[in-house]
Amino acid sequence: MNFKVIKSKTVFEGKVFKVVVDEIKYNGSGNIAPRQVAVHPGGAVTVPVKSYGKIVMVTQFRYPFKEVLLELPAGKLNKNEDPEICAARELSEETGYSANKITRLGKIYTSPGFCSEVLHIFLAEDLVSGQHAREEGEEEMEVVELSLEEINEKIKNGEIVDAKTICGISLYKLHTRH
Template sequence: MNFKVIKSNIVFEGKVFSVKVDDIQYNGSGNLATRQVAVHPGGAVVLPLKSNGKIIFVKQFRYPHNEFVVELPAGKLDKGEDPEKCAVRELKEETGYSPEKVVKLGKIYTTPGFCNETLHIYLAENLTEGEHAREEGEEDMELIEMTLQEAEEKIRNGEIVDAKTISGLMMFKLYNQD
């Protein structure tokens, strides 16, 4: 690091994220600067693969964009929660499916320029169907099944725009090449 933190303050604490403002000083020049960071607990993303080769997606309304978005099931980590447990929990809550096998595909930093969120991405296989337990606001969630090739076409034509989903699909594709 070429700087030191002079002062750090949480200026906003929300349900999903907080905002931290740091005053920093560069080592070489001594110049001062301010950094604003969205502090997020992280989350887990799960790519549920059915035995027929189809992937289960959810289509849900996303308030910031005021539209429905097709994405892989995902959710925020509870304090101290293991990311794999979060992935399994979110899969069950959003789709009703439970996996027999879970494999970590990797992790991503969603927006490293201003946010510390890390998303852990998992493959879930040998699925058992069950009842979902969606949270308030997720009642209109719809399940969509498609192959990897169909998903890639939806990325090409702009129907899948969610970054964690595109990343998860790429990680899955690379995992399958090994």
């Protein structure tokens, strides 16, 4: 690193993330610059694939956009939670399904310019149907099953705009090519 942190201060602490403002000094020039970071605990995403190839997705109202989005099941990590445990929990909570087989596909940095959120992406297979246990605000969710071709078309035409979903589907396609 070509800088050092001189000062760090938490300026906001909310339920989902906190904002930290660091003051850094560049080693070469000595210039001082502020850096604002949304510190997020991260999360897990599942690509749940049924035995006959359909992918299980959910519709979810997203407050910042005041829209219902079509997404892969996902959620925030609890403190010190293993991402695979989070993925299984969120799959069950949002869809009612559990998976007998979970495979790590990769991870993504959602907005590395200002946010520390890391999303861990998993393939969920050998699904078993059960009851969902949605959290407050998720009651209106609907479970949707789509083929990979249908999902590709919805991504292409702008019906699926959620980044974690697009990345999850891309990692799934790379995984299934091997």
